[in-house]
Amino acid sequence: MEDGNEKAVYRMCGMLLGGKENRRALSGVEYIASGGFSYTAYRLLHWSDRFGLSADKLLDAYADFGERGFSAAQTALMRYYAERNDLQFLYWAQCAAPQSPEAQYLIARQYALADNWEKALNWYNQAASQGWSQACLQLGKSFLYGCGVSADSAQAEVYLEYAAEHGWVEAQILLADLLAAKGNKDALSWYSLAAVQGSAAAQTALARQYLTGKLTDRDPLQAFKYARTAADRQFPDALCLMGDLCRYGLGIRPDLSVAQQYYRHAAALGSMAAVQKLLSEAALHQPEHYEKLKSEALQRQETEQLCRSAAACLDGIGQKKDYARARRLYLEAVVFNHADAAAGLGKIYYYGLGIPADAGSAAYWFGIAAEQNHPEAQYYSAFLLYHGQGTAMNVPAAYDYLQAAADNGYGNPQELRAILEQWQCER
Structure with missing residues (x-):
């Protein structure tokens, strides 16, 4: 290899990578990279990364x-460190x-975490x-909740619509909520899109629309269908709604x-509406249990x-961020x-908000949730x-959790499924 020229080494490494002989291919990468900056060398390095060579070995x-100013390499390093919550990404x-x-x-997000909204909004813009x-x-969320700017639902709608069109489920739901509040039937399309991607919140919202007939014709059967799907995901509002449907015979x-049973399940997961229904029922039919239920409800x-x-x-909604108080209240x-x-x-x-970052504690609490x-x-x-x-490496478990997040409509499910394809071969 020492006597070969760059093109010959490049071709040979490509053949080795195709045959999964990664150790010999890595030697070729190092050989070309040591010869100085060249686009050919970077292409081979990037190719090696795609074929599963250890990222750590490629970092240098x-x-x-x-x-040397190669933006693609800068972006690759930024993503590598950001994915690991390593501040070198900055x-x-x-x-x-x-x-x-x-x-x-990513720079904007870091300023937002530091509660520096002026700089965060500048970078976001x-x-x-x-x-x-x-x-x-x-x-869109900043204008909706008044974080760093005056609340402005019209501006929020503009930004949320763009994000919604590009697959962000949270944007689809927030936009639908804004439209529904104005009686705009376009809300149904956005709820439906989010529901298809697995959002229990959107499925529950659609169930309510079909039950009340505010934006569409009443259809208890459709209401039951969407409510049951969301209830199967343990969504408290959907469980409570299923209780109503079963109680009054709507769609079932x-x-x-x-x-x-649905009310009790919903109440256990935090639905105050379900708690109130259980209290009312106890007051009428089980007065001996009322005081206990009332204490639990409070x-x-x-x-x-x-x-x-x-x-x-935590998010600075209607106030300045106060991470110490957020942590105390959550505890x-x-x-x-x-x-x-x-x-x-x-x-x-995870982010070290008001305290030193602690991956072990982050893994513990995220795991519980x-x-x-x-x-x-x-x-x-x-x-x-x-x-x-913060925990032992476990690729199969990681895959299952990311699959669950995608199925539950978190973030941009299409992007998550692209990551899942990369992880699939490592299970």
């Missing part, structure tokens, strides 16, 4: 190209930012102006016993309020096995397991 070569994001809206988005749909989602034969109500307040502190709520509280604690420890079918927690758990951060 990528870094060499990145320092250096490479700043290098890649002039050419990369993805880099601009740069990324959005170049069509980065995830930046549009964040801008009436069955008070089954309705009570506790659940307090837990839900703790979670809502913690989320507002109070998680005692009662609340999935949102566990997921919130996972994010605090993921087991309760929390889509966001499933997503984070997947990457922690895949990279062995």
Whole structure:
């Protein structure tokens, strides 16, 4: 190999990679890379990465190209470190930012975590102006909730529509909510799109629309279909709605016993509407259990309020971010096995919000929420397991969690399924 020229080595490495002789191919990569900056060398390096060579072994070569100003290498390094929540991603994001809206988005996210909305919005706007749909989602949420800007539902709608068109389920639901509030029937299309991608919230919203007939003709059978699908995903509002459908015989034969089971299940998962229905039923038919149920209801109500307040502190909704208070409130709520509280604690420890980052604690809390079918927690758990951060590496479990997150409509399911294809061969 020492006497071969660059083109010959390049061709030989391609043949070795095709035959999965990665060790010899890596020697060729190192040989070409050591000869100085060239596009051919980078192509081979990128090719090696695709064929499953250890990314760690390629970092020095990528870094060499990145320092020489090769934007594709800078982007590759940025993604590598960002996926592992390693702050080295910021250096490479700043290098890649002039050419990369993805880099601009990641820089914006970091400023948002630091509660520096002025800089965050500046970077989000740069990324959005170049069509980065995830930046549009964040801008839409900023205008919707008044984070760093005055709340403006019209502006929120513009940004959310762009993100929704590009597959972001959260944007589809938020946009649908805005449209539904105005009586705009286009809301049904967005709810339907999110529902097809697995969102239990969208499925429940559609069930309510078919039940009430506000934006479409009443159809209890369709309401039952969507409510049952969402209830199967353990979505509290859907479970409560299933209780109503069973109780009053809407789309199904009436069955008070089954309705009570749904209400109890929904109440256990945090549905205050279900709690109130159980209380009313007890007051009429089981007065001996009323005081106990009332005490439990008050506790659940307090837990839900703790979670809502913690989320507002964490995301800066209607106030400045207060990570210390968010953590304290989540710790109070998680005692009662609340999935949102566990997921919130996972994010605090994962990103080191107000405390040092702790991958072990993040993996612990995300794991608790993921087991309760929390889509966001499933997503984070997947990457922690895949990279062995804070927990033992477990690619099959990582794959299953990411599959669950995609099936539950988290983020952009199409992008998640592309990652799943890459992970499939490693199971």
